[in-house]
Amino acid sequence: MAHELPILPYPYNSLEPHIDEQTMRLHHDKHHLAYVNGLNNAEAKLAEARLKGDYSLVKHWEREAAFHGAGHFLHCIFWENMSADGGLPSPELKKAIDSKFGSFDAFMAHFKAAGAAVEGSGWVLLVQNTMTKALEILTAEKHQDLSQWVVTPLLACDVWEHAYYLKYQNNRGAYIEAFTKVINWNDVSKRLRS
Ligand SMILES: [Fe+2]
Incomplete structure (x- = not known):
């Protein structure tokens, strides 16, 4: 079976003004x-x-x-992972985030800093370790070489230039900030396994 391009789950303009x-x-x-x-x-x-x-x-x-x-x-x-109205992390996800990162704010600061620091193209990901069930933030500078194998991606932020250059030019930090405004926490929470 050939792979197919999925249909975008919302209209192209629904993440405006954060993502154009x-x-x-x-x-x-x-x-x-x-x-x-x-x-x-x-x-x-x-x-x-x-x-x-x-x-x-x-x-x-x-x-x-x-x-x-x-x-x-x-x-x-x-x-x-994105939505115009993405809600909040579920109680289970909130607990896992607090347990790993100390607080939601500390998680967000870590996630934004890790994404801004990716050299060249890549991703910043919130992942769950399938052995320990714990959360981790990882970056994939070459996405074909994901740096830990036994993880499930929960939240993926694309930091290739094609994801933001038209609107944010070289200001990747502003794009990541905008991305955090449209995170679909309902979707991220669904991906967490107990
Ligand atoms: Fe992309």
Whole structure:
């Protein structure tokens, strides 16, 4: 089954003024679509390699599958992580945040600082460790190399320039601040596992 570009769960302009419509159109319709097409192509090439027993380009296509696959699935989470009316963290998520970071404000300050400090393109993520169940903030500077394996992303903030450059230019901090205004806490809370 080929991967498909998910439909945006809200109108392109519904996150205004924090995230502008033009950025949302380009980001979803062009950038995310490129990841979907890249992942489908890599998977087709790997299937072809298995069929032919020719693995001469396997390193290239595995890298393509990781790069485009990470891009596709992280963007799927990113769209759902945002909403014009995202509510508040559930009591369970609030407890997990307080337990790990001390307070919600300390978590937010840490999350914003980590996102602003990503070198070049990447993501800042709130993740849950599937072994310990504890929360962690991680950054993925090359998203194909997520830095801890046994984690589930709960909250993903895209800090590639294509996510903010039209409206915020080089001011990534202002974009992250805007992102925090449209976090869909109902969605983030749903992703937490007990
Ligand atoms: Fe993106």
